[in-house]
Amino acid sequence: MKQEKRKKWRETHITPPIKHGSQASGDSFLQGVKDCVPTLLSYWSIGFAAGVVGKTAGLSIAEIALMSLLIYAGSAQFIFAGMIAANGSAAAILLTIFIVNLRHLLLSAALSPYFRHLSPLKNMFIGSLLTDETFGVAMNHLTQKNPIGEKWMFGLNIAAYFNWMIATLLGAVLGQWITNPEKFGLDFALTAMFIGLLVLQIASRQKIAKDMAVALSAVVFVVGASFVTSGSAAVIAATVIAAAIGMVLEKWK
């Protein structure tokens, strides 16, 4: 029974050839680094902004560096800074970050078939360094029928990680000189990023009508739930319900 399920799953997914440790010229660590270059600009800019926002929210440079090192997720770092500035509770911060980063789970899941042959430890390294951008580059490569090997992925990931660290540090250093963040509208940076991510996600998926329905219901529910419970709980409740609505809509189409 399980065999049939697996076969069916494989047939519905394209599986380009997977390199098993050999290093063709298009597949090496350095090539991975090179392929990361187009996305570096976005890392630099968002990283820099994250550093500035973090600093103006009151975090020390050491704390910002630690966040970039350990958390390594732009959206999480922005959320952290924003909620600290608004004196959010620790539990609320953790919960919100967790939900937003849930999408990382999905990205990892999408890439995992191509790395299934590796040990769990290697998969963990690949997964923990995954970002929206590296995911985009990897997917792009796959759709052009290029195989992706683990060394290439490491090159990609490490280049991204390194640049992110430097960018946030620079931003934090610069942020020291900005004393009144609200004056510069910097407190809106987090919201702007959410808006950007929302639009980008809907735009890159094929099912715009359904996504709009999901988005709309999420907004309706978040407002409705806020009458009954706290803001963060409202976000979670709205997400669960709206995602469920999307799930049902997909089944009916």
Next chain:
Amino acid sequence: MVLSRMNIPAWAMRWLNNVPVAVMAALVGQELLLSDGKFSLLEDNTKILAALPTFLVALFTRSLLGTVVTGIISMLLLRLVYS
């Protein structure tokens, strides 16, 4: 890591697939419409006004950086005008 070895039921995959859009929309809704956890559309609408150009830039340029910068600048200008 875990998922690569699990077989997830179809309905759960569909639900997971919708979570990114749902959570982003919920967060945007919360940021724009709620303040201190309550519906506050009528009091402070600078955020919504700043959100309009931000949305447009996101839609047309597909650039995250452009979106964030637009948002910041819009907020900056709105605050200047209001005060």
